Amino acid sequence: MRLLNLAAFCFAVASALLLYGLNYDTRRLEASVQAQERAADKARSDIAILKAERSHLSRPDRIDPLARNIGLLPPRPDQLATAAELSELALEQPIETQSGRGMSDGE
Amino acid sequence: MRSRADSLAITEPRLNPQPIDASMSQTRRRAPFVNATLLGGTFLAFASVAAQLLSLGLTRPAEITLAVAEPVATSFSRPDIIDRNGRLLATDVEAPSVFADPAIILDRDEVVEKLATVLPDLEADELRRVLSDKTRRFVWIRRGVSPSVAQRIHDLGLPGLSFRPELRRAYPVGALAGHVLGSVNVDNKGMSGIEKFIDENVGVDPVHSATLSNRAPVRLSLDLGVQHSLEDELDTAVRRYHTRGAAGLVLDIKTGEILASASLPRADPGRTQAGADPLVTDKVSAGTFELGSVFKTLTVAMALDEGLVTPNSVLDVREPLQAGRYTITDFHGTGRPLSVAEIFTHSSNVGAGMLALQAGPQRMKGFLDKLGLLQPMSTEAGMISVPQLPSRWDRTELITVSYGHGLAVAPLQFAAAAAALFNNGARMEPTYLKAQLGKQPAANKLVTPETSRQMARLFRLNVMDADGTGKRADVPGYRVGGKTGTADLASAGGYESKAVISSFLGAFPMDDPRYLTFVLLFEPKGTTETGGQRTASTNAAPVTGRLIARIAAQLGVEPLTVGATQ
Numbered sequence: 001m002r003l004l005n006l007a008a009f010c011f012a013v014a015s016a017l018l019l020y021g022l023n024y025d026t027r028r029l030e031a032s033v034q035a036q037e038r039a040a041d042k043a044r045s046d047i048a049i050l051k052a053e054r055s056h057l058s059r060p061d062r063i064d065p066l067a068r069n070i071g072l073l074p075p076r077p078d079q080l081a082t083a084a085e086l087s088e089l090a091l092e093q094p095i096e097t098q099s100g101r102g103m104s105d106g107e
Numbered sequence: 108m109r110s111r112a113d114s115l116a117i118t119e120p121r122l123n124p125q126p127i128d129a130s131m132s133q134t135r136r137r138a139p140f141v142n143a144t145l146l147g148g149t150f151l152a153f154a155s156v157a158a159q160l161l162s163l164g165l166t167r168p169a170e171i172t173l174a175v176a177e178p179v180a181t182s183f184s185r186p187d188i189i190d191r192n193g194r195l196l197a198t199d200v201e202a203p204s205v206f207a208d209p210a211i212i213l214d215r216d217e218v219v220e221k222l223a224t225v226l227p228d229l230e231a232d233e234l235r236r237v238l239s240d241k242t243r244r245f246v247w248i249r250r251g252v253s254p255s256v257a258q259r260i261h262d263l264g265l266p267g268l269s270f271r272p273e274l275r276r277a278y279p280v281g282a283l284a285g286h287v288l289g290s291v292n293v294d295n296k297g298m299s300g301i302e303k304f305i306d307e308n309v310g311v312d313p314v315h316s317a318t319l320s321n322r323a324p325v326r327l328s329l330d331l332g333v334q335h336s337l338e339d340e341l342d343t344a345v346r347r348y349h350t351r352g353a354a355g356l357v358l359d360i361k362t363g364e365i366l367a368s369a370s371l372p373r374a375d376p377g378r379t380q381a382g383a384d385p386l387v388t389d390k391v392s393a394g395t396f397e398l399g400s401v402f403k404t405l406t407v408a409m410a411l412d413e414g415l416v417t418p419n420s421v422l423d424v425r426e427p428l429q430a431g432r433y434t435i436t437d438f439h440g441t442g443r444p445l446s447v448a449e450i451f452t453h454s455s456n457v458g459a460g461m462l463a464l465q466a467g468p469q470r471m472k473g474f475l476d477k478l479g480l481l482q483p484m485s486t487e488a489g490m491i492s493v494p495q496l497p498s499r500w501d502r503t504e505l506i507t508v509s510y511g512h513g514l515a516v517a518p519l520q521f522a523a524a525a526a527a528l529f530n531n532g533a534r535m536e537p538t539y540l541k542a543q544l545g546k547q548p549a550a551n552k553l554v555t556p557e558t559s560r561q562m563a564r565l566f567r568l569n570v571m572d573a574d575g576t577g578k579r580a581d582v583p584g585y586r587v588g589g590k591t592g593t594a595d596l597a598s599a600g601g602y603e604s605k606a607v608i609s610s611f612l613g614a615f616p617m618d619d620p621r622y623l624t625f626v627l628l629f630e631p632k633g634t635t636e637t638g639g640q641r642t643a644s645t646n647a648a649p650v651t652g653r654l655i656a657r658i659a660a661q662l663g664v665e666p667l668t669v670g671a672t673q
Binding site: 041044045048049051052053054055056058059060061064074075076077078080082 | 194195196198199200201277279280281283317318319331332334335336338339582583584585656657659660665666
């Protein structure tokens, strides 16, 4: 009888400790979920701002003068070629692959 | 003695048992009374606490509701707006809003003065008034400030000021396409343009804090590159020809998609009050104008489609036309009979009038109605200004309408009608949303494919021909066609003597018309470049040429070598 009582008492204490631990684990997990949700919200908000900034920086009325400044212009009709014309050109003279280098080195 | 004393001692207590008894019975009698009082008091105390709790639970004092409800004032999270290629036009960003709790503020004059150093446009008197009301717990100071301004306000160290993150609409491309996008109010609710359309048809979500929308972005038909090219060319035109304003649009003839739509001066969607200035209204859809000779496009198409004439039919246009008390003459008179094609390329008023008279009012009116020019019309960005029609359709009205006077329509409505002429007669409803493949509704054919081909040929001829009014719009390789229009500007009680609206309706490539452009310049002045002229052939036509040269490649139109374009 006494043994049974003792066992029940130990069981009660053990389960109390377990529940106590679980309770704290849950709270900790909840806190971490909240922290991650906050981080996700923050990231989402940052992404929205970065997207807006990228769009703002690449807006045409900013790029246009910058492009003209380095000597670029809208393409002229005679600068465009069809695929057929390109293959003809390729046969006549090999395209110089080095031509674009100078600028990227300079930047 | 002793026994007596003993007996006394014993009996003495008994000498007056009465008083003892009496006092005891008195105490016993008093005890229930005290107990009852104590019990009653305790009960009353608890009851009053309970009553207080009950009353607190049942009735909510007004001040508390106010303090809770005001910060929770809903704003809206909106989906992004992107152009047809996915480039961002409008988005929500988180921005701090500043509010005050008047109950905590210690020195309201100090608060107002210090705030004014950071927010110079603060209405100090109004703020002083609302801050003096100590019953309020919540007063907005400024909503949606930039993070740097918020930091500076925070650095002032004023008690009673706090921040709340809120959503604020941002337009990263500035005023580009501002008229189309519209605007939102301080609660992020759409007030005009596409923003209003989103509120009514796409959906926005009420939020209490800065929660971004999960909705898919709204994809417009606009092309950011084409839009910029259009606005840039119009800007140049405003400077070059000293105009009071300009407007233009680029329309996909096959789908009805509006690729670009601009009206100068611009409306900045970031500033909600921009619509107050009448000059800033969207001239493309919120204004009606007598468009002048571009209207001859419709008159000639009507005559061809009704089978009254062929492009080679010759009309004697030497005599001026009498219309009531007006005499209609030709601006570019040649002094010889003209074919219908020449009437178009020389922009003959007399010829157009004769064609309209030949058709009669019923057919002329019926044709314009069929093209949707006489009915009110709307797009996603809102109602288009209702056309202003002549009250009667007599001889005078018929003649004036034939060359674009006496009937005022919004440029977008006119462009949609003209586009149908080049789409084998199929009228596509103009739209600001990107069309979904395979979802095109079958449109009725309003003119025959033959008329459509003839009109395309006339348009091209008017630009190619050395005598054509549109020759300055040509761009080698892109097969441009078009029609000029120079209309006297209507004013109260008549027409302005020297003010015109010059316009150019263009289309390309004319071998299979795909894109339509419409450029309007308001009150251009003659310059040395135009030889002092104000007519569309000297200003609107070259603007269209420069525009098409820029946008054709963006739109993927293949240039043909110059020899093949003839």
